Amino acid sequence: MGASQKDFENAMNQVKLLKEDPGNEVKLKLYALYKQATEGPCNTPKPGVFDLINKAKWEAWNALGSLPKETARQNYVDLVSGLSSSSDSSSQAKPEADRKQAEYETVVMTSEDGITKIMLNRPAKKNALTEQMYQEIMLALEAASKDDSTITVLTGNGDYYSSGNDLTNFTNIPPEGVEAKAKNSAILLRNFVGSFIDFPKPLVAVVNGPAVGISVTVLGLFDLVYATDRATFHTPFSHLGQTPEGCSSYTFPKIMGPAKAAEMLIFGKKLTAGEAYAQGLVTEVFPDSTFQKEVWTRLKAYSKLPQNALRISKQIIRSQEKEKLHAVNAKESSILQERWLSSECMNAIMNFFSQKAKL
Numbered sequence: 001m002g003a004s005q006k007d008f009e010n011a012m013n014q015v016k017l018l019k020e021d022p023g024n025e026v027k028l029k030l031y032a033l034y035k036q037a038t039e040g041p042c043n044t045p046k047p048g049v050f051d052l053i054n055k056a057k058w059e060a061w062n063a064l065g066s067l068p069k070e071t072a073r074q075n076y077v078d079l080v081s082g083l084s085s086s087s088d089s090s091s092q093a094k095p096e097a098d099r100k101q102a103e104y105e106t107v108v109m110t111s112e113d114g115i116t117k118i119m120l121n122r123p124a125k126k127n128a129l130t131e132q133m134y135q136e137i138m139l140a141l142e143a144a145s146k147d148d149s150t151i152t153v154l155t156g157n158g159d160y161y162s163s164g165n166d167l168t169n170f171t172n173i174p175p176e177g178v179e180a181k182a183k184n185s186a187i188l189l190r191n192f193v194g195s196f197i198d199f200p201k202p203l204v205a206v207v208n209g210p211a212v213g214i215s216v217t218v219l220g221l222f223d224l225v226y227a228t229d230r231a232t233f234h235t236p237f238s239h240l241g242q243t244p245e246g247c248s249s250y251t252f253p254k255i256m257g258p259a260k261a262a263e264m265l266i267f268g269k270k271l272t273a274g275e276a277y278a279q280g281l282v283t284e285v286f287p288d289s290t291f292q293k294e295v296w297t298r299l300k301a302y303s304k305l306p307q308n309a310l311r312i313s314k315q316i317i318r319s320q321e322k323e324k325l326h327a328v329n330a331k332e333s334s335i336l337q338e339r340w341l342s343s344e345c346m347n348a349i350m351n352f353f354s355q356k357a358k359l
């Protein structure tokens with residue numbers, strides 16, 4: 001079977017994460033394969049002789065002749081995979097500890113006692129999620145899904161779990177790039193949420209402090225949500241001119257009923273940990289002073305349960321609505337793509353950075 005659209009989109013995202021510049025020749029190949037995969041054979045007039053860069057790009061695309069779109073997509077994925085593994089192989093020469101650090105810059109991934117922990121690691125920015133961070137979380141989830149651990153945990157470093165989308169993701173964009181940015185962000189969002197929908201093992205959120213935006217909405221896709229009593233849960237989408245994501249437009253009404261979901265998702269009501277527990281979003285709340293000790297003791301005990309039984313039970317529960325969740329994710333992402341172009345949204349983000357409005 002050839003590469004799927006999702007493999008193709010993942011490969012496009014991986015290109016952005018390459019640590020080393022692959023050089024012009026490879027970049028031209030990537031460009032040509034991308035155009036062929038998305039538009040088919042070269043269909044534009046040859047640029048003039050002095051337009052050197054566009055001429056080189058055109059020639060690379062044109063050289064692919066009538067290569068079928070599917071083959072171009074597969075070749076693109078293979079080329080990127082070769083680039084990623086060659087940049088990995090330089091780090092494989094390093095000692096184990098170094099390698100773990102080199103792979104991720106914004107998350108810390110560790111595995112112990114049958115538990116893989118993915119820790120968001122931008123405490124000075126309240127673990128706000130940059131584009132790099134979305135990518136690294138996806139890569140970490142992919143790795144965790146294949147390692148020999150039983151349970152996967154997502155948590156935050158510092159006093160916050162996460163303050164949600166890093167609002168700088170939508171700043172400093174030249175006017176001519178705004179639409180492309182919204183489109184790429186919607187693809188990234190869809191892939192990010194998709195990796196939670198498809199995650200095959202028990203997934204646990206250890207909510208070590210306040211959670212905002214997308215870090216709250218995806219909780220509906222976790223199997224357990226443990227929270228410190230210091231945590232709060234806030235989805236201020238309307239304040240930001242935005243709309244729900246993370247499948248929350250579907251999972252929240254199911255979890256807490258439409259009235260409570262509307263209070264959070266439409267009106268931006270911030271819940272305490274106790275309220276989130278009462279509404280079914282949180283599995284259990286622990287006093288902050290004993291939170292880490294109690295949660296990890298519990299999880300270590302759970303991780304000793306038969307691994308396959310846990311995984312299969314999770315899959316039975318979740319597989320019933322996977323298709324629905326992917327459809328909701330696609331719809332939410334496409335609505336947000338439009339929202340990000342609205343003046344309501346742009347003004348709200350500018351207000352945050354001019355410190356007029358804090359949530």
Ligand SMILES: CCCCC/C=C/CC(=O)SCCNC(=O)CCNC(=O)[C@H](O)C(C)(C)COP(=O)(O)OP(=O)(O)OC[C@H]1O[C@@H](n2cnc3c(N)ncnc32)[C@H](O)[C@@H]1OP(=O)(O)O
Pocket residue numbers: 124125126128129131134163164165166167168169185186188189212213214215236237240242245352358359
């Ligand atoms: C690819 C795109 C996918 C998009 C998916 C869409 C998702 C939607 C959402 O997630 S909506 C939610 C977005 N998040 C917010 O609006 C939160 C904004 N932040 C705040 O309101 C506050 O920072 C706070 C309440 C989280 C914490 O306030 P506090 O006063 O305690 O701390 P500071 O404001 O001083 O924060 C410390 C520094 O961290 C920076 N920062 C915090 N959160 C964000 C953020 N979300 N984006 C960008 N930067 C953030 C803050 O600016 C401070 O930086 P500084 O030290 O350089 O000033």
